[in-house]
Amino acid sequence: MTADDQLQEEIEIESEVYGDIIQGNFMDSYRNLTYKSIMSLKYAVYHCPKVRYILKVDDDTFVNMPLLLNFLKNNLPYNTSNLILCNDITGSPVVRNKQSKWYVPEDVYPEAFYPSYCFGWYAIFSSDVCFQLYKESQKLKYVNIEDAFLFGIAAGKANLTHTDISKYTLQGRDPNLLFDGAYDKMNLLVGAPEMSIQLVKKFWNYFRGKPVHSSIADFVA
Numbered sequence: 001m002t003a004d005d006q007l008q009e010e011i012e013i014e015s016e017v018y019g020d021i022i023q024g025n026f027m028d029s030y031r032n033l034t035y036k037s038i039m040s041l042k043y044a045v046y047h048c049p050k051v052r053y054i055l056k057v058d059d060d061t062f063v064n065m066p067l068l069l070n071f072l073k074n075n076l077p078y079n080t081s082n083l084i085l086c087n088d089i090t091g092s093p094v095v096r097n098k099q100s101k102w103y104v105p106e107d108v109y110p111e112a113f114y115p116s117y118c119f120g121w122y123a124i125f126s127s128d129v130c131f132q133l134y135k136e137s138q139k140l141k142y143v144n145i146e147d148a149f150l151f152g153i154a155a156g157k158a159n160l161t162h163t164d165i166s167k168y169t170l171q172g173r174d175p176n177l178l179f180d181g182a183y184d185k186m187n188l189l190v191g192a193p194e195m196s197i198q199l200v201k202k203f204w205n206y207f208r209g210k211p212v213h214s215s216i217a218d219f220v221a
Contacts, residue, residue: 002028030101033146041134041150044127052079054130057122062191062203066212071189072124074215083126084151086118087166092148102145109143109153117152118162119171121193132158165189168216175199178206187216 001023002008015021024039026032037056044054053072057063076083092114095102125133136154143149151162166172170183170192177183179202191203 001026031144034142034144034149037146037150038134038137041130041137044130045134048127051127053083053124053126055122055124057190058120058193060195060197060200061121061193062195062200063122064188064190064203064207066207067187067216068124068189070212070214071187071216081126081128082160083124084118084129084155084160084162085124085165086122086151086162087169087171088116088118088162088164090116092117104143104145108141114145114148115152115156116162117148117150117155119193120147120151122169122190123151124165129155129158129160132160175203178203187213 002011011021011023015023022040022043024035026035028036040056044051048054055063055068094104094109094112094114096106097103133150133154136157137150140149140154140157143153155162168187168189170178170188170190173183173192175192175195176199178188188207191200195203
């Protein structure tokens with residue numbers, strides 16, 4: 001929810017007309033981001049029981065949907081389970097600086113480092129993982145670092161691991177080099193975090209003019 005009454009009204013109209021917004025009964029803030037993701041897991045568990053895969057992605061990230069759909073259909077074994085694909089991070093320290101937006105007190109999470117987890121800007125996972133993460137999140141003390149909580153702490157409790165597919169993304173690379181042909185031989189599934197609307201549109205128009213590969217032959221699950 002938002003404290004801006006006009007924005008809230010616009011959200012409700014959008015939801016009523018297009019049915020494309022799900023909203024929880026808590027304020028939209030960075031420290032509530034974990035609640036938002038848990039709510040999305042709950043929605044998927046109860047309302048999308050027949051889907052095979054779920055994509056969680058920030059709205060400022062480009063997704064090459066035609067290639068991603070072919071990848072999920074043709075490169076992964078049928079009925080794949082316990083699958084989490086993402087850009088993973090290992091050895092991330094827990095921030096104890098109270099002035100930081102990533103601050104987590106020791107009484108909430110006492111360990112000095114988070115377990116290996118997925119960077120939060122996107123993750124692709126099988127539907128059974130959705131249920132397992134939702135179930136484990138109900139048992140754990142709330143941690144406001146959403147990606148570390150869901151894909152590190154909760155995933156660890158469920159004995160889930162990640163497959164890193166960072167080579168199919170542009171994290172750590174200059175997205176603008178795409179238009180110079182620097183990544184023409186790259187099977188790009190996901191762009192980079194915090195892309196501008198203009199850049200996302202450029203990417204979409206760029207890939208609309210390209211043939212879509214039927215598979216990513218060198219992927220190893």
